[in-house]
Amino acid sequence: MIATLPAVSTDAVVETSHLTKRYGDVTAVNDVSITIEPGRIHGLLGRNGAGKTTLMQLLTGQDFGSAGSVSVFGHSPVENARVLQQLCFIKESQKYPEDFRPKHVFRNAPLFFDNWDQAFADRLIADFRLPVNRRIKKLSRGQLSSLGVIVGLASRAPLTFFDEPYLGLDAVARQLFYDRLLEDFAEHPRTVILSTHLIDEVQNMLEHVIVIDEGRILLDADAEELRGSATTLAGTASAVDAFTAGRDILHRQSLGSLAQVTIGRLSSAERREALEAGLDVTPVSLQQLVVALSGEGAKTNRQEEER
Amino acid sequence: MIEDGRPIFVQIAEQIENDIIDGVLPEEGQVPSTNEFAAFHRINPATAGKGVNLLVENGVLYKRRGIGMFVASGAREQLLARRRAEFSADYLRPLIAEAAKLGISTHHLAELIRKEEAGS
Numbered sequence: 295m296i297a298t299l300p301a302v303s304t305d306a307v308v309e310t311s312h313l314t315k316r317y318g319d320v321t322a323v324n325d326v327s328i329t330i331e332p333g334r335i336h337g338l339l340g341r342n343g344a345g346k347t348t349l350m351q352l353l354t355g356q357d358f359g360s361a362g363s364v365s366v367f368g369h370s371p372v373e374n375a376r377v378l379q380q381l382c383f384i385k386e387s388q389k390y391p392e393d394f395r396p397k398h399v400f401r402n403a404p405l406f407f408d409n410w411d412q413a414f415a416d417r418l419i420a421d422f423r424l425p426v427n428r429r430i431k432k433l434s435r436g437q438l439s440s441l442g443v444i445v446g447l448a449s450r451a452p453l454t455f456f457d458e459p460y461l462g463l464d465a466v467a468r469q470l471f472y473d474r475l476l477e478d479f480a481e482h483p484r485t486v487i488l489s490t491h492l493i494d495e496v497q498n499m500l501e502h503v504i505v506i507d508e509g510r511i512l513l514d515a516d517a518e519e520l521r522g523s524a525t526t527l528a529g530t531a532s533a534v535d536a537f538t539a540g541r542d543i544l545h546r547q548s549l550g551s552l553a554q555v556t557i558g559r560l561s562s563a564e565r566r567e568a569l570e571a572g573l574d575v576t577p578v579s580l581q582q583l584v585v586a587l588s589g590e591g592a593k594t595n596r597q598e599e600e601r
Numbered sequence: 602m603i604e605d606g607r608p609i610f611v612q613i614a615e616q617i618e619n620d621i622i623d624g625v626l627p628e629e630g631q632v633p634s635t636n637e638f639a640a641f642h643r644i645n646p647a648t649a650g651k652g653v654n655l656l657v658e659n660g661v662l663y664k665r666r667g668i669g670m671f672v673a674s675g676a677r678e679q680l681l682a683r684r685r686a687e688f689s690a691d692y693l694r695p696l697i698a699e700a701a702k703l704g705i706s707t708h709h710l711a712e713l714i715r716k717e718e719a720g721s
Contacts, residue, residue, distance in 0.1 A: 335645055472643060480636035480646040498603055498644045518648065522606045566690065570698045577606020 305368070307332045307453055307485045308353055312362035315348055315509075322348040324509035325362070330453075330485060335475075337500040337517070338489040339584050345509040346489045347386075350455050353487075354383045366453065382407060382451035384442040386458040396426040396433075396441050407449035414478070415448035421470055435462030443471050450482050457489045468492070472499060493581040503580065507588040517580070524578035524586075525565075528554040533571050545586060556586070609644055613652030618680050621661065621672055628677060632662060632670045 308330035315323040323345045330336060340346050351357040352364055355371030355378060364371060371377045390399065396419075404410040419426060422440040425433070433441065439460050446454055460468050476499060479486065490496055503520060505513035513520075524544060527534055531553035538555050545556040556578060560568065568575050578586070603609055620626040635653055639646040653670060656662040661676045700710045 334647070473640065476643060476646070477636075477640055480639055498609060498642070498648075501645045501647050517645075518608050518610065518651075521608050525606070566694065569695060572702065577604075579605045 305332065306330060307367060309365045310353070310362065313349075313352060313359050313364055314361040315352060315357065316360045321509050323352060323359070326506075326509070326511055327362075328504060328511060328514055330487065331502070332485050333483040334501040335479060335486045335488065335499055336502045336504060337493070337496060338487055338504050338506065339491075339493055340506040340512075341588055342491075344506045344588070346506055347457055348509075349506065350383065350457055350487070350489065354378075354381055354455060356383070379406070379408060380452040381455070382446055382449040382453070383455040384446040384457060384459050386461055388438075388442055390430045392431075394430045395428060396424055396430065399430075399441065399445060400426065403445060403449065407451055409450035409452075409482075411448050411450060414450075415444055418444040418447060418474060421474070422467060436464065436467065437462075439463045440467060447471075447474055447478060450478070450484065453485045453487075455487045455489070458491070459488075460490075460492075468495065472496065475499070493584055494579065497580040505584055505587055512587050513584075520580060520583060522577055523559050524556055524583055525558070525560050526554060526556045526576045526578055527568055527573045528552070528576070529571070529573040533573055537568055537571055537573060603642055603644065609642075609648045610651035610655060613638060613642065613644070613649055614655045617652070617656055618661065621677055622680055622684070624677075626672050628672045628674050630672050631668075632672060634669060 306329045308328070311327050313323055313326045314321065326349065338346050338349070348357070352359050353366060353371065355366075355374065358372060366377050367380060369377050371381070400412070400415055400419075403415070404412070418424075422437075422444060424437055424440050424444065428437075430438070430441070439462050443456070443459050443463075446456055446459065460471060463471070472495070475486070488496060488500070497517065500517045503513065503515060503517050504511060526545075527537060529552070531548055531551055534553040534555050538557055541557050543555055543557055547554050560575070565575055603612055617626065617632060621628075626632055632653075633641070635650040636646055638644075638649040638653070642649070653662065657664060657670070659679075660673055661680065662670050663673050664670055697707065697710070700707070705713070
């Protein structure tokens with residue numbers, strides 16, 4: 295059966311223009327102009343302190359920008375009930391009222407989320423083995439993360455943010471989260487923004503990738519476009535250099551007479567040519583690409599360019 | 602299963618092609634839905650859909666409205682013809698290049714292939 299997917303509006307869900315947030319002399323979000331398309335799973339990637347959480351706080355109306363504008367579902371999210379009731383923001387460090395137990399969270403959730411699905415939540419509670427009657431402050435770090443993940447999934451909010459949702463979750467629970475997210479997303483398309491360090495684990499689920507570093511957007515592209523957008527060639531320095539002559543080199547390292555060079559996309563003919571020249575050809579994963587873009591070396595290059 | 606470097610939708614299309622060539626998916630048989638592919642490979646449903654659509658465009662699969670996606674008649678022969686055309690570039694040339702690197706002559710290589718075939 296091919297289910298007919300519910301109609302998804304094609305208007306941008308989020309639009310920011312030159313959005314900037316300063317705290318004293320720290321610029322946490324710097325001149326960010328992005329558009330989030332509806333009905334997709336987006337990855338918001340970057341190092342600790344890169345500005346991911348601040349950006350999400352601005353998008354969810356939990357903080358004011360210092361400059362620039364934010365529009366969510368066509369309006370400013372700040373104190374705007376019409377916008378906020380369509381959002382769900384799962385934070386790494388969600389605070390709950392003293393003495394709250396998970397069952398209280400689930401009892402209150404339908405008041406905040408129009409699309410809340412209790413049957414789905416019950417299934418997830420069983421999947422994640424969450425003790426619903428235990429006091430939240432007595433939950434382990436992983437159980438606390440499970441609680442957030444369950445709320446985020448069962449809310450089915452038109453715009454759902456997961457900010458590092460899986461601190462303390464083991465590999466089994468993380469896989470469960472990915473599987474349930476994909477299954478439910480297929481049946482109920484919505485816009486998801488997933489902020490994470492575990493890029494290798496999530497890269498195949500993402501349709502769009504945004505990389506932020508030091509408050510700036512470094513990369514904003516479709517995931518499929520990024521696949522194979524960089525290749526590492528390794529072999530004898532003379533063979534590597536002969537093949538890469540005249541090409542843009544992203545990264546080069548050598549060891550004695552051996553060299554390893556990262557360059558841009560190769561066509562299949564070029565790939566074959568490289569193999570025939572005796573070179574090892576390895577694609578660069580999304581994780582490696584993000585490291586290359588936001589690592590220390592990349593930072594130095596950027597600063598030099600700006601000078 | 603899903604490897605880095607090549608577009609996922611191309612890999613999904615190739616895997617469906619392989620299943621058709623191997624006869625796992627027979628002609629006029631129904632193929633799994635986009636969502637089933639997405640869940641199985643743990644990929645974005647939009648990406649799985651792109652892979653399936655690639656095969657619809659090539660006439661390998663066809664859509665029956667409201668029912669699902671099916672393997673077209675003649676799809677297997679069409680895929681075999683294309684794979685045979687690509688065989689030299691994909692398999693023979695790398696093989697000959699590696700053999701040359703090891704000092705194995707083309708004549709000796711042919712000998713090895715015959716021996717391997719007899720042995721297996």
